[in-house]
Amino acid sequence: MSSHASPVHHSEAPKGWLRHYIFSLDHKIIGTQYILLGLSAVTIGVILSVIMRIHLAWPNAHIWGFANGVVSPEDYLRVITMHGTLMVFFVLTTVPQSGFGNYFLPIQIGAPDMAFPTLNMMSFWLTFVSMLVLLSSAFVPGGSPISGWTAYAPLSAVGVVAGPGQGLGQTLWVVSIALFCGASLMSAINFLGTTIDLRTKGLSLMRMPLTVWGWFITACLALLAFGVLLAACILLLLDRLAMTSFFIPGGEMVSGVLLKHAGGSPLLWQHLFWFFGHPEVYIAILPAMGIISHVLSTFSRKPVFGYKAMVYSLSAIGFLSFMVWGHHMFISGMNPYSALTFSILTLVIGVPSAIKTFNWLGTLWGARIQFTAAMLFAIGFVSLFVTGGLSGIFLAQPALDLYLHDTYYVIGHFHLIMGVAAIFAMFAATYYWFPKMFGHMMNETLGKIHFWMTFVGVYCIFMPMHYLGYAGDPRRYASTDAVHYLARLQPVYVFISVAAFVTAAAQLFFYFNFFWSIKHGKLAERNPWRATTLEWQVSTPVPHDNFGGHYPTVYRGPYEYSVPGAAEDFIPQDVAPEQVAKA
């Protein structure tokens, strides 16, 4: 490996167990901590969705852990709230960005660590506390809140009078999200500072791997969006605890009680929330896009088709994401001209999204594809992105959205494009980077079984939901028994539930493969995928300061696969032009 002359300060890892594994300043440990946190959150989230599916398919089924084994309507709302909050914040926001980003961003740009390691550690532990606060809401009187992950006011603002869980449970929810905002802001500062200032010699912006671009743009979004949610949470807390009237209108009668608040605006909460909330869905998906580009290129043995177009489209999506929040509020009674503006801006996002999709297909076109588990999940992502994206074009039309809003159509749409697609990217990233992280390979056969069951499973779960939506089935209803025209949909409910159980069970292949391979997987070479970027050029396990004090110099772009005239079908970024072996 080449290195430029700089004074070598080889830094040693701290010795104590506590400093090494718990309060570590090493970005690799912190990244792993984030991934394990996300794994716990996703496990709880999936269990909650299994509970929901049991209850929806067989409303009278007894479920352990609920009073008398019966899931009451309030319990059902508690479950959806916790499912949504855990999945959106502690899985989708946390793992692709803070988890894999923390681990691989510094290595891919040739840096010894993140720019602010102490801040990095604090971000993780604040996220951890935030999750504990959220989970603790299940164990306080009244239980977890029932207001969903969007916590619409006034339901979320008026307190315990609005139902069980709207007392202390909702307060804990708001505190948890406020803490999460703080952690995400600190993390974003770290990602941006690191990418701007710590790139190694020769690593110009247009030589950065697309993963780094994904994390960079995502950090920009997080930086600008989470501050707004934090402000909204503070106002909501004041409404709840200090009797202010930011979001609660006057003359509000809840459960027979006339509230003393006056003049507030529930729509103000929606605006503030969605000004954060729309960028948030891109915070979940942009790192995924970077990871997918990276994996597709490696296993296609081809450069990413249209690298620059990928960078510009990523930036365009990030930029536009701040101008479309109103499309979540078409039915709020907004001025039709505003709705039209939000609609057109939303449809415009289709253009950079299509550029990305066609470039992924262009990368695959004519390639000698290696169908590894990571590659299968990457191709699966492209499929899900197209399916989920097309239904988004329907929802972006105000006239259609008036009908489809708050139906299962929306559930199907955002689970495919935001939930499952991002999860597929996490799986692709895990299968791809596992050898570098743990020094062992994951089992490919188990990985492929995992992929096919999951891929077919998620389509069986979420495609029928679009039809439920067309049939007018509203989301968040604990039971549709009493609604005549929906009762006939019950067989679809049963089908979705069975598909959900099979898909959830298929994840056991992943858990087993993951934990078993950490110790017993085949020993990994330094660069098992014959990939070009810097993380594959350092030894495994990666040294404490990543490069042993010798920082690499970058001579070329990130995806030089199958370069004509070269002996190997890949040229690592740190190989100087004169060192390239000729065929």
Added chain:
Amino acid sequence: MPHTSTTEELEIIEAGGGGKPPSFAGGGDDGSPSGRSGIPQRVYVTGIAIGMAAILMFFMAFASAFIVRKGVGSDWQAFPMPRILWLNTLILLASSLTIVRARHFFTRGDREGFRHWWMVTTILGFLFLAGQVIAWRQMVISGFYLATNASGSFFYVLTAAHGLHLLGGIVALLYVGRGKLRRLTFATATEITSVYWHFMDGLWVFLFLLLLLGR
């Protein structure tokens, strides 16, 4: 250069000469002194700039909520602007001048002058905070508690949020004034503290005008 004392560093800067402020000092590729191996000092300047963008968004959310809430609520009552805020604004503007003065002496290598004006800035910061507490008392006297009316609620929220951020600036002033630094060079520390201080000053002028004209 994490462990050298203030004096030594000031001397080094003096020897370097030139009237230019030691901006972006210790930048990375030239192998100049940095706190940790491979981490150039300029990341701290970048970091504070990025942090200020986040803080700006935080306050813009409050400001837009203020404007929207006033527009849609039928119950809005203007509160009487506490008169001490005019004095407070002057104090904070003055503190921006004194911190410029302190940095000027720092560049010249005049340790005493730097210490003096840095301390004056810190004291002005404390004075401002004390003034804000008096402003809250004046609000209470005119009958506006936190939940009396949304206009007053926003007054308390905006001033408290700004006050907390300014308190962070005061902590930085005290920390740098104490003269023992880790990771940061003295030049970087004074630079980012003063950039942040000016930002807090500008932000206050914005909030003051918003409250004055929008209440």
